[in-house]
Amino acid sequence: MLVPILLVLTLRVWLVRSPETAFDPMPAQGTPPLVMTGGDPYVRALLRTITASEANDPQPYTLLYGGDRFSDLSRHPERCVTIVNGPNRGNCTTAAGRYQFLDTTWQEKAQEYHPEPSKLLWWRNYSFAPEHQDTVVYRWLSDPSAWQGKDIPALLRAGELDTVLRLLSDTWTSLGYGIETNSMSDRLPEIYELMLAEELAAAEDEASGN
Numbered sequence: 001m002l003v004p005i006l007l008v009l010t011l012r013v014w015l016v017r018s019p020e021t022a023f024d025p026m027p028a029q030g031t032p033p034l035v036m037t038g039g040d041p042y043v044r045a046l047l048r049t050i051t052a053s054e055a056n057d058p059q060p061y062t063l064l065y066g067g068d069r070f071s072d073l074s075r076h077p078e079r080c081v082t083i084v085n086g087p088n089r090g091n092c093t094t095a096a097g098r099y100q101f102l103d104t105t106w107q108e109k110a111q112e113y114h115p116e117p118s119k120l121l122w123w124r125n126y127s128f129a130p131e132h133q134d135t136v137v138y139r140w141l142s143d144p145s146a147w148q149g150k151d152i153p154a155l156l157r158a159g160e161l162d163t164v165l166r167l168l169s170d171t172w173t174s175l176g177y178g179i180e181t182n183s184m185s186d187r188l189p190e191i192y193e194l195m196l197a198e199e200l201a202a203a204e205d206e207a208s209g210n
Helices: 004-013 041-054 104-112 129-143 154-156 161-168 186-207
Strands: 118-120 122-126
Touching: 041 129, 041 154, 104 129, 129 186, 154 161, 161 186
Parallel strands: none
Antiparallel strands: 118 122
16 A cells, blocks of 8 residues: 555645646646546546656646746747756757647647647647647547557557557657656556546546536
8 A cells, every 4th residue: 555655645745836726726646637528538547647747737738848837828839948857958848738749749740630720821820728738639649540550548448558658658758668757657557547547437427417
């Protein structure tokens, strides 16, 4: 029982770092709920697990690399922040939002998966609103053609979280098998189980009309 207790205590420490949030409050254990509604609870739990290592903050949707904030959610902020640690130290990164999207990755994936692009003649703008950040990543993870033909929802249902984290580590390098692990990387399996239990319970409540 010691490891789960330590995990909960660790999560609670970073949950209270900021007294205010513009979104729904965090649960007592785990990462903030998604703004996006509906979907496969296994994939939803994975999104919340990615948050734990990539945007470990009570307000992840407005987080820049390094901890600063942005306020304009009409588009990706496209701010390049100097990397201070790790193998890419001295370079800069545009990582932003709950899933720390680079601006180029956001443009590429939003073209494929964004639910509501703004259109003016040939020009397209992709809102970076919280629900759109969630939806783009959810659809991306649910598309086998984007992951070497691997069906991530099926792998999660089969209990193959380790396989999934390995598969995603080239994209999100803090997931335990990439080049930028952090203090949360080793705890991701436990965090995933916490988040999955919460998402399954929420799906059951919704199905029963509660």
